[in-house]
Amino acid sequence: xxxxxxxxxxxxxxxxxxxxxxxxxxxxxxxxxxxxxxxxxxxxxxxxxxxxxxxxxxxxxxxxxxxxxxxxxxxxxxxxxxxxxxxxxxxxxxxxxxxxxx
Amino acid sequence: xxxxxxxxxxxxxxxxxxxxxxxxxxxxxxxxxxxxxxxxxxxxxxxxxxxxxxxxxxxxxxxxxxxxxxxxxxxxxxxxxxxxxxxxxxxxxxxxxxxxxx
Numbered sequence: 001x002x003x004x005x006x007x008x009x010x011x012x013x014x015x016x017x018x019x020x021x022x023x024x025x026x027x028x029x030x031x032x033x034x035x036x037x038x039x040x041x042x043x044x045x046x047x048x049x050x051x052x053x054x055x056x057x058x059x060x061x062x063x064x065x066x067x068x069x070x071x072x073x074x075x076x077x078x079x080x081x082x083x084x085x086x087x088x089x090x091x092x093x094x095x096x097x098x099x100x101x102x
Numbered sequence: 103x104x105x106x107x108x109x110x111x112x113x114x115x116x117x118x119x120x121x122x123x124x125x126x127x128x129x130x131x132x133x134x135x136x137x138x139x140x141x142x143x144x145x146x147x148x149x150x151x152x153x154x155x156x157x158x159x160x161x162x163x164x165x166x167x168x169x170x171x172x173x174x175x176x177x178x179x180x181x182x183x184x185x186x187x188x189x190x191x192x193x194x195x196x197x198x199x200x201x202x203x204x
Contacts, residue, residue, distance in 0.1 A: 007148070011198060027203070046109070046200035058200055094196075096113060098148035098160055101129070 003100055004065040008072075011048050011055040012093035018056070026089050030059060030081065037075050039068035054092065069097075105202055106167040110174075113150050113157040114195035120158070128191050132161060132183065139177050141170035156194065171199075 016022040027045060035043035046058040063069040072078055118124040129147060137145035148160040165171040174180055 006151070008152075045203040047203050048198060049108070049201055050110075050197050050199035052197045055198075057203070058198070095152050095154045096150060096157075096160070097152035099151055101147040101149050101159070 005100070006063045006066070006069055007060060007098040008063060008069065008095070009058055009060040009098075010093050010095045011053070011058045013055050013091045014057070015089055015091045022089070026085065027057065029085065033077055033081050034059065034061070037072055037077055039063060039071045039075075055094065107202070108165045108168070108171055109162060109200040110165060110171065110197070111160055111162040111200075112195050112197045113155070113160045115157050115193045116159070117191055117193045124191070128187065129159065131187065135179055135183050136161065136163070139174055139179050141165060141173045141177075157196065 031045050041062040044060045048055045048058050143164040146162045150157045150160050
């Protein structure tokens with residue numbers, strides 16, 4: 001990761017029951033759809049296990065620079081996923097963007 | 103990262119002015135003290151740049167397993183840093199713990 005690049009992550013809680021088919025479907029669709037967007041690098045799915053916050057999952061990805069991040073934001077696959085799935089199935093979330101400070 | 107390992111991160115906002123000597127000192131002391139604890143792997147410092155939350159920095163580290171995480175929590179260097187610096191100099195924070203779901 002160089003100084004231009006950005007680690008974008010979102011931690012979230014779904015409306016679905018834990019361990020439900022709907023939960024698995026959301027996670028796997030998110031993984032396959034979002035990671036297929038060409039500017040997305042190192043897409044990861046995490047379980048959020050700290051009892052100190054209310055979120056259950058994390059999606060994390062890297063962009064080479066701000067232009068790639070913006071291309072992701074306006075990419076039709078991303079917009080469709082947000083409008084048709086995220087808004088419908090996600091209960092709460094927090095977005096975090098990191099730049100390297102090392 | 104295997105299935106045992108945990109990525110522990112904390113995003114935070116300092117009481118210090120942005121760009122102040124006190125800010126630099128906190129970040130660099132945090133980096134050197136916490137990364138020196140033997141169980142801590144891949145310690146990273148990030149700037150948090152998303153306008154969608156109120157935090158300015160992130161510390162991130164990996165533990166090989168729960169035992170190493172617990173060893174960190176109770177390590178004297180960690181406890182001293184929390185009691186003498188974190189509680190005094192940090193305005194707000196959120197802890198996140200990730201396990202791999204890939």
